[in-house]
Amino acid sequence: MRWTLKPKPDQKTASKLAEILKIDHVLAELLVRRGVESYDDAKKFFRPDLNDLHDPFLMKDMDKAVNRIKNAVDVNENILVYGDYDVDGTTSVALMSSYLKTLTPQVANYIPDRYNEGYGISYQGIDYAADNDITLIIALDCGIKAIEKIAYAKKKGIDFIICDHHRPGTHIPDAIAVLDPKRDDCTYPYKELCGCGVGFKLIQAIHGVRGGALKAILPYLDLVATAIGADIVPITGENRILAYYGLQVLNSAPRIGFQAMLSQVKKKSLTITDVVFLLAPRINAAGRMKHGLHAVTLLTETDYELAVAYAKEIETYNVDRKAADQSITIEALQQIKEKKEENKHTTVVYDAGWHKGVIGIVASRLIETFYRPTLVFTKSGDKLAASARSVKGFDVYNALEACTEYIDQFGGHKYAAGLTLYEEHYDAFKNKFESVVEESMDTALMTPEILIDAKLELTQISPKFYRILKQFAPFGPGNMAPVFLTEGVQDTGWGKCVGAEGTHLKATLKKDNIQIGAIGFNLGSKCDLILEKKLFDAVYAIGENEWNNEINLQLLLKDIN
Structure with missing residues (x-):
């Protein structure tokens, strides 16, 4: 993971907003970054109004x-x-x-x-x-x-x-x-x-x-x-x-x-x-x-x-879908390994028997292993059909547009697309797509990036802080859930790997006499970093954990170092 701390927005504007709204300066910074600079802006952001829908x-x-x-x-x-x-x-x-x-x-x-x-x-x-x-x-x-x-x-x-x-x-x-x-x-x-x-x-x-x-x-x-x-x-x-x-x-x-x-x-x-x-x-x-x-x-x-x-x-269809995408993902990973294509700039795989309905999901799964633009092909009538998925910062639609000499039809977005081509063009397309991506993509994009909104101390995390943060929702592209960095934390001593195969990490983070529970999904491999009360840095979002009818704040770990 690449950790990238976003540059601070205009501090004068953030300070003024924090004072007007009587909120933590970090929350004010998050708002300024979203274009909120006044009380009226904040009202529009926190209380979306149907009257603001366009004609x-x-x-x-x-x-x-x-x-x-x-x-x-x-x-x-x-x-x-x-x-x-x-x-x-x-x-x-x-x-x-x-x-x-x-x-x-x-x-x-x-x-x-x-x-x-x-x-x-x-x-x-x-x-x-x-x-x-x-x-x-x-x-x-x-x-x-x-x-x-x-x-x-x-x-x-x-x-x-x-x-x-x-x-x-x-x-x-x-x-x-x-x-x-x-x-x-x-x-x-x-x-x-x-x-x-x-x-x-x-x-x-x-x-x-x-x-x-x-x-x-x-x-x-x-x-x-x-x-x-x-x-x-x-x-x-x-x-x-x-x-x-x-x-x-x-x-x-x-x-x-x-x-x-x-x-x-x-x-x-x-x-x-x-x-x-x-x-x-x-x-x-x-x-x-x-x-x-x-x-x-x-x-x-x-x-x-x-x-x-x-x-x-439909629930039955969903169960069948899960089984299909899991088995095809295993086959695709094996194909990449057998062809020794682990170190390419792209992932392009094909099998005539793969279920067309799940190839898009499989493409996303492959990106979790090999973080690079990915296409998964299967047979569809007299043509091959593919789902394309991309990594953050790379426009796969534009890359496909550069390969149209081998494509029958394509359409989609920056990060997801679909296409068809004739089987005799598959190898030439695969080579051209690899060449286009290699020439046009910054290799840094092949390492997943965590964008950090702000540094935060555990002492700043309070019920009021989270209550305001929750009102930033609904979250999604253009308004992602804020991610914070706290440096020099340690586990209280009870941290451990959890899950059937120790896949996840559960801990209680401590700094400046403040303790707060944390869960890190798919971070089980980093368990050693928290043992023996070692100091480490944590990147996380803030959420809630309900247990025995009690709701407590919880850190949702993205990564630790």
């Missing part, structure tokens, strides 16, 4: 989208809500279809089959629409690059409205409306919405034109918050407001489908982290192991007993 009509083509949907509703036109098979896509479809069904019964849902159709808009999906007299498709979390598919639909008399958040290509599809804040010609003030977020802006616009109050569509924000967490978009600006209120809905009045899922995991209060690690994998498991429509069915179900049955089914 949806600032998004290019929003008026066209709203008018086309109004016309469809007025004449009882058949509408197909189409979305990708991941969490962002399935929550988007659940959101849009459940809202539209309050306006018209003529709404059907479509999620492409991961294996037969692949990512995004498919010819098969368009043919399904044509065969069922559907003349309007609303595509969510996909479509921004579907030039040929949209042209094909147009020939069949089918109109498209695209709600996407991925980077556009050189040309924009010839659809009725293309809603994507990342369009070069779109001046929408916030660029980082997820697909479900763009979908929410569309229903906000439709609802507003119909004279409805914003309050009436807040129940849909449980879906938006789930998509924001799962798609790892920045939790800043408008996303912070949507996530903040979405979590309130999830924790106070979640939809029936979420209630059924949460009955499986027995969690009292959800954070964005819980969304990422508890809800998202289960929703994703449907598309990975069976079909994404199972997730949409659960998320739109209004009968609790039926929802519980669907949730149990």
Whole structure:
């Protein structure tokens, strides 16, 4: 691990803010770094306000989208809500279809089959629409690059409205409306919405034109918050407001489908982290192991007993998913070892028999072992399909763009992407990708970095300090949970390795007559550093530990030295 202490923000501003808010100077520094410099800024940050959501009509083509949907509703036109098979896509479809069904019964849902159709808009999906007299498709979390598919639909008399958040290509599809804040010609003030977020802006616009109050569509924000967490978009600006209120809905009045899922995991209060690690994998498991429509069915179900049955089914898919990704990870690691590729700048592995639904998870697992840009390929029809994952600071999308001579199709983000290519191009692509990464990536990025927000003394950690720190949430990209460094601490003498294989580290840290419990997941190998009351430095986040109905502050160790 590389420890990097962030430079201090303007100290004069931090001191003034600490005085105004009557908070610890370190907390004031954290706020200044987040652009909070006054009382009013702090109020906006700590109390996100729905009134600060942007006017949806600032998004290019929003008026066209709203008018086309109004016309469809007025004449009882058949509408197909189409979305990708991941969490962002399935929550988007659940959101849009459940809202539209309050306006018209003529709404059907479509999620492409991961294996037969692949990512995004498919010819098969368009043919399904044509065969069922559907003349309007609303595509969510996909479509921004579907030039040929949209042209094909147009020939069949089918109109498209695209709600996407991925980077556009050189040309924009010839659809009725293309809603994507990342369009070069779109001046929408916030660029980082997820697909479900763009979908929410569309229903906000439709609802507003119909004279409805914003309050009436807040129940849909449980879906938006789930998509924001799962798609790892920045939790800043408008996303912070949507996530903040979405979590309130999830924790106070979640939809029936979420209630059924949460009955499986027995969690009292959800954070964005819980969304990422508890809800998202289960929703994703449907598309990975069976079909994404199972997730949409659960998320739109209004009968609790039926929802519980669907949730149990999805739990089974999730168990199967875990088994598949564990076995494939073992095989991939063995392949890397056999080919003596441990010291390359990239990891690119392929096996025709690997389950397409879990290769993205396997790519992330491989990064835990070999910290470098990673692609995991499997056979998909007459092509190879891959999921790409990257390391912090390296844009894998740009690297793939440099290899397009060997790629059939690709799309995605800076840190995660998907692609297909023909098998005869695999070796050439693998060599080119390695070459591109070797030339363009700073080798320092191949060592995981811990960014430290501030040095902190144990004496500064109090219930009040943590109470304020908790209000920095929801945490995520752009607003990560603060990480602190305390130097010269020691264990009280009872520290030990815990877990089935001694994988984790449990200790009680002591300095200046202050003691506080600490847990370090996957730090069991560093147990020797704390024995015999040796002095060491600790990097950690601050959390809570509940034991015997008592809640105490706890340090969540990131690393020790």
